[in-house]
Amino acid sequence: MKKEIIPILICILLLLYSIGITLLTDYVLNYKHYLGIALIGISTILYFKNKKIFVYVFGLTLILGIISLIDIYYWEIVFSIGPINFNPIFLALLITFLVLNKKQLNEMFPEKKLTEQDLTNKNVETEKLIESYQRKFQSKPESELKSIADENSGYVNEAKTAAKRILKTKNVL
Incomplete structure (x- = not known):
């Protein structure tokens, strides 16, 4: 049984x-x-x-x-x-x-698994969002960019990544 x-x-x-x-x-x-x-x-x-x-x-x-x-x-x-x-x-x-x-x-009722196409689309959207933040943060001073890039800042991960990229191009990081 x-x-x-x-x-x-x-x-x-x-x-x-x-x-x-x-x-x-x-x-x-x-x-x-x-x-x-x-x-x-x-x-x-x-x-x-x-x-x-x-x-x-x-x-x-x-x-x-x-x-x-x-x-x-x-x-x-x-x-x-x-x-x-x-x-x-x-x-x-x-x-x-x-x-x-x-x-x-x-x-x-299986869990929905992300397909490769879904994952690619998600990555493209994330990259677009990071680029958008980079355009917004371009004119910010280095001290403010450092505070945004800090892991404990209240900013979303895309904004932190954008700030880090800008700092890298300015050879600060």
Whole structure:
């Protein structure tokens, strides 16, 4: 058994327990429970049929549960921040789901890597900015250029580089 199934199993166990309580007592399930049962059922089927869609549907199910639009437990546990109710059971399940499905989530939502073209464009933009600062700083005295070029100055790196280049051309650095 894979560890990724743990959050959905917990949901199924909570649903079965809630259904058992309603069968053995006079407690009645409401529409939130029926929506929860339907979404957990769909998520369970998707877990075995299509893991990629499962991640989306189960994630959405947990988010709907966090904001208390659905429920899976017979006893409603919520805390409120203003008019919005939050369900800590679903919050814990979402955190568990994200931790246990980290590998699959990283595959589905990879970090955007800079291409060579993007990197070249970024370097060209940086160089243009440095040249712009060089034109602005050309008339500044050496003492002010030295303070700009200082690592602890509040200037951006491009401005520091421009000041250093000007100082080098004046044979000060």
